[in-house]
Amino acid sequence: MTEPTATRVHFYQVGSFAVGNRLLSADDRTVQSNPARTNSIDSGHRACQGCGEALGARYALDAAMRATNDRLVAVNATGCLEVFSTPYPETSWRIPWLHSLFGNAPAVATGVAAAMRVKGRDDVRVVGQAGDGGTVDIGFGTLSGMFERNDDVLFICYDNEGYMNTGVQRSAATPPAARTATTDVVGPEPGNVFGQGKDLPRIAMAHDIPYVATATVADLHDLERKVERAMEVRGARYLHVLVPCPLGWGSASSDTVRLARLATESGLFPVFEAEDGVVTGARRIRRRVGVEEYLRPQRRFAHLFNGAGRPDVVARLQAMADANIERYGLAPDEEE
Amino acid sequence: MERPFAITLDVGSSRANHTGSWRVERPVYVDRLPPCNDACPAGENIQRWLYHAESGDYENAWHTLVEENPLPAIMGRVCFHPCETACNRAQVDEAVGINAVERFLGDTALAHGWSLPAPGPATGRKVLVVGAGPAGLSAAYHLRRRGHAVRLVDSAPRLGGMLRYGIPAYRLPRDVLDAEIARIVNMGVEVGLNETVTDIAAAREAAGADAVFLAVGAQLGKRVxxxxxxxxxxxxxxxxxxxxxxxxxxxxxxxxxxxxxxxxxxxxxxxxxxxxxxxxxxxxxxxxxxxxxxxxxxxxxxxxxxxxxxxxxxxxxxxxxxxxxxxxxxxxxxxxxxxxxxxxxxxxxxxxxGQDTDLSLLAGSEVAVADGVVQVVDSMMTDVPGIFAGGDAAPSNRTATVAVGHGKRAARGIDAYLAGRVDERPARHALAEAGRLNTWYYADAPRTERPELERIRRQTNFEEVIGGLTEDNALFEARRCLSCGNCFECDNCFGVCPDNAVMKLGPGERYAFNYDFCKGCGICVAECPCGAIEMVPERI
Amino acid sequence: MLQQIEGSRAIAETVARCRPEVVCAYPISPQTHIIEAIGAMVKDGRLTPCEFINVESEFAAMSVSIGASAAGARAYTATASQGLLFMIEAVYNAAGLGLPIVMTLANRAIGAPINIWNDHSDAMAVRDAGWIQLFAETNQESADLHVQAFRLAEELSVPVMVCMDGFILTHAVEGVDLMDQELVDRFLPPYEPRQVLDPDDPVSIGAMVGPEAFEEVRYLAHLRQLDALELIPTVAAEFAALTGRASGGLVHPYRLEDAETVVIAMGSVLGTIKDAVDARRDPGERVGVLGITSFRPFPIAAVAEALRGARRVVVIEKSFSLGMGGVLATDVAMSAPWLGQRLVTVVAGLGGRPITRRGIEDVIERARRDDLAPLTFLDLDEGVIARERARMSASRRSGPFAENVLRDLGSATEARR
The missing domain is CATH 3.50.50.60 (FAD/NAD(P)-binding domain)
Structure with a gap:
């Protein structure tokens, strides 16, 4: 397994982690460091303070715009991203954008791609995007169909682990033990139950589509590289981006990027990529932390730490993280 | 295109919605005092010259350096670098090798013959500097930059004081010493060698000096x-x-x-x-x-x-x-x-x-002496107006770097004295503590070890023991700087803002917040690697 | 060129000549033969350029069509019954976004109980979706309506559903004069979208509209439907001039002059009704027929005009609103309020039950005698109903209604064998 690195150019002051680097040539810089970036989703949108999804969408789409020379159409499922970006009479999008329904974004994207192909406009590429509800739950059927047909669509799931737009309800991407409005912290197993939920990146891989990757808003270089890689490929591609939600997670608005980082560094959210159904790379943990460091700043997990707390539940979550680390080979170098 | 009413909207129209009104706190850019700068006895703006060195602009880096200290090749060898002790990077991996980069810059300047800044316009005032060690040389340099005439006298036959007579050549090669001293002398310093001042008042008068800087050092070995x-x-x-x-x-x-x-x-x-x-x-x-x-x-x-x-x-x-x-x-x-x-x-x-100071030249003067050293105020002036003192002869921990710092402070004090001003120093910024950094963004980068000569060679000659950095590893080392407390234009704030409310102003111009759209989430503060942004309550 | 051809095949051939660019397929009887045939034409290159996409559901079929249409492609799909209901959210959405998709609806009953045969319940379920709904009487008209549908849809930026009776039309082989390509091209210009996803001119399509503008948006959509009332006859007239066939339009009056009794219906049953009317007319009975071609928009004025001289009106419809009554009849009543109690509804042909000429003649006869209840169910087996009602009143746990009825009829036991 190779180690994906965002850039081969190392600058030891900031390395490959900060958004920009004044010492790099313009071509080697991130899309986000460019003042002329698209800002696919522009200022004035009505996302909550510190919204990870607004950030993730701009990161991904701006990168896709660069990768396609601005020949891009986006299809959006219903959800936060759609609602906060296009309340009449204002839209935040600067790219051609279509919203149809909650559960059909992958199919609509297929339609757009088909139209472009039939019209000989193969230069125009299509991105479908949805939150986790629109991806792993209600949109799952159309997504699976799009994958199976290998339609030329990059589908991006902005995963904030719940139905945040409707008031923080559980989705099949909600982690165990998390409090949501429909998995209250009452009873012997407070919060979301263990043993449920879908691991969509792996399900996507099972379709043998050419490219599947996960990313977070905490590692822009990695995310942009993956979008770029995805755009080099034709066919169905899937990018699953973890986007913390201050509202739904009960976290400080300033902690959005930090929590995404801790999710990765704890092993709870593995960052990897796969081609043709086979994992080809995983981003190793750099500074490993226990899951508790990730869980504690989030009120949705507060019941695990109040009073005597639930060390047994934390241990189960730690076991999940450990399993990820084992499965994808995420352990930091020195632990090898 | 015909736009159906309400369902289809024109791009970018959301900019009419000024979400800045949601804000209860606002981010502001700040500058903090980096610990290296804070710790440098010579008052160097280390972070600033490292910043230039990071981009390979060594000439600019050197010019920035010599704004404060005219002896970088010397300091890069003999300074005990309290800057590195204070360096926040030590809490990440190891301190930045500031001293080695300083030497690299000093040596590069000598190799390329870069010039110190020209002397300032002549003021018609003259200063007598007694003692040509690091304090005296530093004072002479800073006085010449301010346009004052300088007469630099020393009892020894050659300039350099303890740099020459106290530090062995294997630590400080004489060609380096001579070259950096010559650069200062060439600014138009009048030099008197083998001149032992025995009466400070008489010497001042003889020289026609408006002020005196006493930097006689501590040349007497203590006997038991x-x-x-x-x-x-x-x-x-x-x-x-x-x-x-x-x-x-x-x-x-x-x-x-x-x-x-x-x-x-x-x-x-x-x-x-x-x-x-x-x-x-x-x-x-x-x-x-x-x-x-x-x-x-x-x-x-x-x-x-x-x-x-x-x-x-x-x-x-x-x-x-x-x-x-x-x-x-x-x-x-x-x-x-x-x-x-x-x-x-x-x-x-x-x-x-240990060493003692020979202060016999003060006999008969009003200059106060205590514990074997001359007593001075912040501007380095003694009890006698116009007579300043510094270096080992004044209270200090007696390092060459402290002496250089004293020379600079005295020059500023003398300048103010000659102008009839009170020497006012600008307020210092708050310290850039390690806790304010987000060290995640700094790549792991072990300090470059300076090549050491084979030990066997050191035992038989006075060849310099510590080698210099190559350009590659000087660059590497400079780039290890965390830029604590001061924006180094990493674009993080520009990138992590979910509301695109950070404006990038171009190279060297840093950034500005667009408060029309900033919702005050604080991600930019949390993710600023160097702690150069803080949240303040919104003015309501 | 007139040829003996299966209805579905005729539709497939005609749709292909309309040069659709994206066709979505999901199988459901009785529309399957249409998309099978189009698929084959795409695969063998007869229909090109065209993307034929086998999707995983009707919901996807309509959704892909939405994407394709919004990106400027002429999009077509077909469905029926449960399939229409499964895509209903997207059906509404396509109309709301003003996308000129054309869809064939091979009308079929809706379960439970599951039933694959013809009635109009499916079309009625989406009558408020904002689509133009045109009902074909014959396979010839159905084929012709598809050509007109693309024209109407694209001129108005409104989706059009061509409704044809499942099996009765889709699977019937009869003579159809298929338009050749040149003729279709003369009638149907290339699609020029009203709005399109284009990187060179980006817009956001599908905004969220709140209370401040939603009513206006809906009213504007309603006005589009009213525009369609003007355009549908115009297009039909142009079509007639080109082909010599009176296909389409808002309504098809038949022997209405001096008619005291008017029978109103939609779709293939009109043929049977016309036969019955002809039979009654010969002895001199003043009876006529009004076929409704455009169910949405509903041609209130045209219907009112047609019914001006009627003494009584019988609406025969293949669907009804449970707990209320006729759906079409309600619209007719709105169009001719003066009829009052002189308008009756006859529900017939549900789930594919045959509607015979004899049955219709019986209805006409009873109407003439003012012997029809306001809501009459044709050929209802009263015995079955009575026994089931008795059983239900005897026990609260009488079992599934439908199965009991079937058992009563003896078919459930047979089916088990």
């Missing part, structure tokens, strides 16, 4: 009374090193014992070794942890074969035998005699027990 036979060869370290510097080394024999625990003791022992001593033994009354000498100097000395008798005092020196009493540290860490004695063969004893 050690019973010794007539044949016993005893010399103080200052004299020893001075004679070596004058190419007139004394004959000390094969077995040389050095008494003391400071850097001078190490210099003496290492010099003795180079002069042919088979045994160079340091006798020190406390243990290694308590030794005032800098650890890396100790390390190098031991590596060269110098040995140390820890917890020992010299009782007497008889013929070729030293009698040593073993000591033990008490509960407070002070050495106490044990009554146990040992003997040690020795041909010579070098006393490295």
């Amino acid at each position: 009374s050690i019973p010794a036979g007539d044949s016993a060869k005893v010399i103080d370290a200052v004299s020893f090193l001075h004679q070596v510097a004058d190419d007139d080394p004394p004959l000390l024999g094969r077995r040389v014992v050095v008494y003391g625990g400071g850097d001078t003791a190490l210099d003496a022992a290492r010099t003795a070794k180079r002069l042919g001593a088979t045994d160079a033994v340091i006798v020190y009354r406390r243990n290694r942890e308590k030794m005032p000498a800098h650890a890396e100097e100790v390390e190098q000395a031991l590596g060269e074969g110098v040995t140390v008798r820890w917890l020992s005092t010299i009782e007497r020196f008889e013929g070729e035998r030293l009698v040593i009493e073993k000591m033990a540290l008490n509960a407070e860490g002070f050495p106490e005699a044990t009554g146990e004695f040992e003997e040690l063969d020795a041909d010579a004893l070098v006393l490295a027990l």
Whole structure:
């Protein structure tokens, strides 16, 4: 397994982690460091303070715009991203954008791609995007169909682990033990139950589509590289981006990027990529932390730490993280 | 295109919605004092010159450096770099090798013949600088930049003071020393060598000086009374090193014992070794942890074969035998005699027990002296208007870097005095503490080790022990700087804002917040690597 | 060129000549033969350029069509019954976004109980979706309506559903004069979208509209439907001029002059009704027929005009609103309020039950005698109903209604064997 690195150019002051680097040539810089970036989703949108999804969408789409020379159409499922970006009479999008329904974004994207192909406009590429509800739950059927047909669509799931737009309800991407409005912290197993939920990146891989990757808003270089890689490929591609939600997670608005980082560094959210159904790379943990460091700043997990707390539940979550680390080979170098 | 009403909207129309009104706190950019700058006795803006060096713009870096300190090639060799001790990077991996980069810049400047800034327009005022060590040289430089005429006098035949006569050539090659001194002299400094000032007031008048800077150093080796036979060869370290510097080394024999625990003791022992001593033994009354000498100097000395008798005092020196009493540290860490004695063969004893200042030139003046040094205020002025003092002659911990700093402060003080102004220093920024950094963004990068010459070579000659950095590793090292507390344009704030409310103003211009859209989430503050943004309550 | 051809095949051939660019397929009887045939034409290159996409559901079929249409492609799909209901959210959405998709609805009953045969329940379920709904009487008209549908849809930026009776039309082989390509091209210009996803001119399509503008948006959509009332006859007239066939339009009056009794219906049953009317007319009975071609928009004025001289009106419809009654009849009543109690509804042909000429003649006869209840169910087996009602009143746990009825009829036991 190779180690994906965002850039081969190392600058030891900031390395490959900060958004920009004044010492790099313009071509080697991130899309986000460019003042002329698209800002696919522009200022004035009505996302909550510190919204990870607004950030993730701009990161991904701006990168896709660069990768396609601005020949891009986006299809959006219903959800936060759609609602906060296009309340009449204002839209935040600067790219051609279509919203149809909650559960059909992958199919609509297929339609757009088909139209472009039939019209000989193969230069125009299509991105479908949805939150986790629109991806792993209600949109799952159309997504699976799009994958199976290998339609030329990059589908991006902005995963904030719940139905945040409707008031923080559980989705099949909600982690165990998390409090949501429909998995209250009452009873012997407070919060979301263990043993449920879908691991969509792996399900996507099972379709043998050419490219599947996960990313977070905490590692822009990695995310942009993956979008770029995805755009080099034709066919169905899937990018699953973890986007913390201050509202739904009960976290400080300033902690959005930090929590995404801790999710990765704890092993709870593995960052990897796969081609043709086979994992080809995983981003190793750099500074490993226990899951508790990730869980504690989030009120949705507060019941695990109040009073005597639930060390047994934390241990189960730690076991999940450990399993990820084992499965994808995420352990930091020195632990090898 | 025909736009259906309400369902289809024109791009970017959301900019009409000023979400800044949601904000209860606003981010603001701040500048904080980096710990290296804070710790530098010479007042260098280290972070700033590293910033230029990071981009390979060494000339600009050097020019920034010499704004404060005209002796970077020297400092890059002899400074004990408190900046590195303070460096926040030490809490990530290892401190940035600031000193090595400074030397690289200094050497590069010498190699390329870069010039110091031109002297300022002549003011018609004249300053007499007594003593051409680091304090005097620094003062002369900063006074010339302010346009004052300078007469620099020294009792020695050559300029440099302790840089020349106290620091062995293997630590500071003489060509480097000469070149950096010459650069200052070439700014139009009037030099008087072999001039010993004996009466400060008379000298001031004779020179027609409007002010005097007293930087006579601490040239007198302290002596202690050690019973010794007539044949016993005893010399103080200052004299020893001075004679070596004058190419007139004394004959000390094969077995040389050095008494003391400071850097001078190490210099003496290492010099003795180079002069042919088979045994160079340091006798020190406390243990290694308590030794005032800098650890890396100790390390190098031991590596060269110098040995140390820890917890020992010299009782007497008889013929070729030293009698040593073993000591033990008490509960407070002070050495106490044990009554146990040992003997040690020795041909010579070098006393490295500290230095005193010769202040006889102040006799008859009103200049206040206490604890053997001249008393000064913040501007380095003494009790006598127009007479300033600095370096080892003033209260200090007696390093070359402190002396350089004193020279600069005195020059500023003198300038203000001559202009009839009060010397006012700008308020310092709050310190950039390590806790404010988000060190995630700094890549792991171990400090570049400076190449060391083979130890065998060091034992036989005075070739420089510590090599310089190549350009590659100087660049590497400069880029390890975290830029604590000051924006270095990493674009993080520009990138992480979910509301695109950060404007990038272009190279060197940093960023500005667009408060029309900033919702005050604070991600930019949390993700600023160097802690250069903070949240303040919104003005309502 | 007139040829003997299966209805579905005729539709497939005609749709292909309309040069659809994206065709989505999901199988459901009785529309399957249409998309099978189009698929084959795409695969063998007869229909090109065209993307034929086998999707995983009707919901996807309509969704892909939405994407394709919004990106400027002429999009077509077909469905029926459960399939229409499964895509209903997207059906509404396509109309709301003003996308000129054309869809064939091979009308079929809706379960439970599951039933694959013809009635109009499916079309009625989406009558408020904002689509134009045109009902074909014959396979010839159905084929012709598809050509007109693309024209109407694209001129108005409104989706059009061509409703044809499942099996009765889709699977019937009869003579159809298929338009050749040149003729279709003369009638149907290339698609020029009203709005399109284009990187060179980006817009956001599908905004969220709140209370401040939603009513206006809906009213504007309603006005589009009213525009369609003007355009549908115009297009039909143009079509007639080109082909000599009176296909389409808002309504098809038949022997209405001086008619005292008017029978109203939609779709293929009109043929049977016309036969019955012809039979009654010969002895001199003043009876006529009004076929409704455009169910949405509903041609209130045209219906009112047609019914001006009627003494009584019988609406025969293949669907009804449970707990209320006729759906079409309600719209007719709105159009001719003066009829009052003289308008009756006859529900017939549900789930594919045959509607015979004899049955219709019986209805006409009873109407003439003013012997029809306001809501009459044709050929209802009263015995079955009575027994089931008795059983239900005897026990609260009488079992599934539908199965009991079937058992009563003896078919459930047979089916098990």
